[in-house]
Amino acid sequence: MNDSMKSIVILGGGTAGWIAANLIATHWEDKQLDITLVEAPDIGIIGVGEGSTPPLKTFLEVIGVAEDEWMGRCDATYKVGITFRDWSTKPGFDEYFHPFLCQPDEFSVPAFFHNSFLRRQGVDLDGHPSQYFLAWQLAKQRLAPVAPPNFPFEMNYGYHFNSGMLGEFLQEWAARKGVKYKQAAVTETVLNEHGYIDYLKTDTEETIKADFYVDSTGFRSELLQKALGVPFESCEDVLFNDSAVVFPTEPDENPSPQTISTALKYGWGWKIPLTSRFGNGYVYSSKYVDDDDAEMEFRQHLGLVDSDIEARRLKFKVGRVKEHWAKNCLAVGLSQGFIEPLEATALDMVQETVVRFIEAANKGNFTDQYRDEFNERISKRFDAVRDYIVCHYRISSRDDTDYWRDCATNEKISRSLRELLTAWMSGKNITDELERQNLDAYFPSVSWNCLLAGKGILPSQDQVRPGNELAHKYDLAKIASYLEGCALNFKPHQEQLRAVH
Ligand SMILES: Cc1cc2nc3c(=O)[nH]c(=O)nc-3n(C[C@H](O)[C@H](O)[C@H](O)COP(=O)(O)OP(=O)(O)OC[C@H]3O[C@@H](n4cnc5c(N)ncnc54)[C@H](O)[C@@H]3O)c2cc1C
Known part of the structure; x- marks a missing residue:
């Protein structure tokens, strides 16, 4: 990386990739960078992640999007906090609210x-x-x-939204900012003699070359973990959940602007209001319950035992990479790590990673002078979020x-x-x-x-x-x-x- 950096390829078009594209195009507008986002539609996005924290509001303001431009397009509602239900058995504490x-x-x-x-x-x-x-x-x-x-007084709030629709909206917005878009599956990452990413090969025998790469390929982490070999540090010893089962249910006409998190037998369930539906998901540990039993427990919880509505099942891994920025590659989103979704912090982490990276690059005059400092800062944030989430489980009185x-x-x-x-x-x-x-x-x-x-x-x-x-x-x-x-x-x-x- 140096001040002659002229091109960036963002690999992956999930929410993380599109947030990165918009932030880079906005903050480095004057640099006239050639920014291209490449994604393989056949691989698809994870398609969950419907709750945010207040920084998403800041992100949308920074890139110049008004609420009436995006909310209707993404079935979005407002979010003022999270109610935690049944996490404690102590009398009077069966429910509490974590506000913004x-x-x-x-x-x-x-x-x-x-x-x-x-x-x-x-x-x-x-x-x-x-x-x-x-x-x-x-x-x-x-x-x-x-x-x-x-x-x-100033108000502070987040949103609930359909993540696929938000990605599509952000894609259009990025195009207005000059971000190019290409559909292709990357099949090989070729490194140069210094171990930096030289170019990418696609399934159509094309090569894609840039000065800098953003890896937003989700849990696959094609560039940072697979090609550059940056180690992943799991935190499954303190966060046991690794699976989710997801159902939509009928929407409420005037929903409460909050996420509900209800502790269940082997994890917890979210209930997120969108204008078109409630998003519901049970996050659980497959070490303690098998997938069918977890689905049945959640169906019972939602009153869906006799419904033929199909569940979506997901697997995930918790932890983070050792370095988020290595050589000429920055990982954002699930490719850099994931601390389970209890406090809906994942997109906040994406924003923080990209904004701090831009700051570090600017400060170092587009060298990697501040890379270690940046990596330490982002890892510290991950670890602090992890501990806050771990605390929910460690102090629960359920037995x-x-x-x-x-x-x-x-x-x-x-x-x-x-x-x-x-x-x-x-x-x-x-x-x-x-x-x-x-x-x-x-x-x-x-x-x-x-x-x-x-x-x-x-x-x-x-x-x-x-x-x-x-x-x-x-x-x-x-x-x-x-x-x-x-x-x-x-x-x-x-x-x-x-x-x-
Ligand atoms: C159960 C669960 C609940 C969650 N809830 C929340 C929440 O409430 N709030 C929140 O903020 N976050 C939440 N998250 C996290 C959130 O889903 C993600 O942070 C967010 O969707 C961003 O994902 P991503 O863009 O990193 O990855 P993905 O959505 O997986 O996108 C990956 C992209 O990379 C592309 N790709 C992959 N490999 C290649 C290749 N070889 N070539 C080309 N393209 C490729 C794919 O096509 C896709 O476009 C949740 C996650 C899970 C698992």
Whole structure:
């Protein structure tokens, strides 16, 4: 890689490839790069991945797409957070909400921190998270998170969408930015004498050559893992799930703008509202249940036992590559790794990888001077996301199957997660621990507090004492009425969807 870089080939046209194409074409518009995306339609895309985090909104803004341009094309709905159901058996904690924070929460979050912190010290305060966030009000009342112009606070939200349709939309958008498109299956990657990718051979005996390559070939990882031999580091010892079974069900006219994640016997099921259907998937471990039994359990959960609707079955592997950028190749999406979809973080990782790569390349004047720093940064992000996800399983109080018992007693968790859990259990301020470990940029302290308090990792009701006046300084009724007041500014989800579709 050097400043004479003139051409980039992106291999793979799933969501990751098209996000990369749009970001590169936007950020390096002035470089007049020749960008070509190559994909083999016969191989196809994975076609799941219907939930996002708020950075997807930023991505669409950066590439210049308005909501009324893309949402209708992709059956999209709004997302303000995730409800976790049946992950805990502790009384009062069968359900909690993990919100996307927005500005109005600045007034109520201190009360959550205060109450959940003192509850850990044994004071009789309500440490359950949901009630402290505007997003929860919006989810509960089925309101869209789009604020009217006179609402003086910033809102923050993500989306649900049909991933195939989003890919098609992004393909058209990239074409407007000058990205070329070619259909071909790459059958061989030829390296030069320095071990860099020289050119690609296709099934039609064509050769494709570029200065730099983006590998977005999904789990195949044709370039980075197969051709360049970058090792894959599995995390199956801490995340047991490796399979999914997926069904669509009838849509709701005015869906709640949230994903529902319900713990099941051998994993968990998602329920994602699109305008045309609900997307449902059961993510489970094939080491604990066979595929037919998992499908039957999920059919029962969805009330589809007598339905002849066909299930789609998927296999996946969890972990990440050792280096995301090696030689003249950057891997994005599933080809660089996957931490299961519990918090819908995969597309966020794609964006982060591409944007940080562009930054590193710019800073190094198109040399690989900052490659190691970049790789370390992205791997750290993967590991931080992994630990947040692992924590969901490690602290679950379910013990109805070997699966849950093994999750809860898994001693292979990272040192970082162990130290976070120790800090929480010993009543320390988890914000300080996150800062100490330099982890607060990934999942913020509020998210960790929601996760741990929401699953009921707090003294039980018979272990608490009343506490003094200072401990009870926040009036929960006032907080509820403040958040309900804020919610009056928002339209029903369905009405807002009609406006943008
Ligand atoms: C069960 C499950 C649930 C998920 N849920 C979420 C979620 O809620 N939110 C989220 O953000 N993410 C989620 N994900 C992840 C998400 O699906 C992916 O991150 C996203 O779809 C991007 O995939 P991709 O583009 O990397 O790979 P793919 O979609 O697999 O695309 C690979 C592309 O490479 C091409 N290709 C492969 N080999 C070759 C070759 N030799 N020559 C030419 N072309 C080739 C294919 O044709 C295809 O175009 C989920 C994943 C799974 C498994």
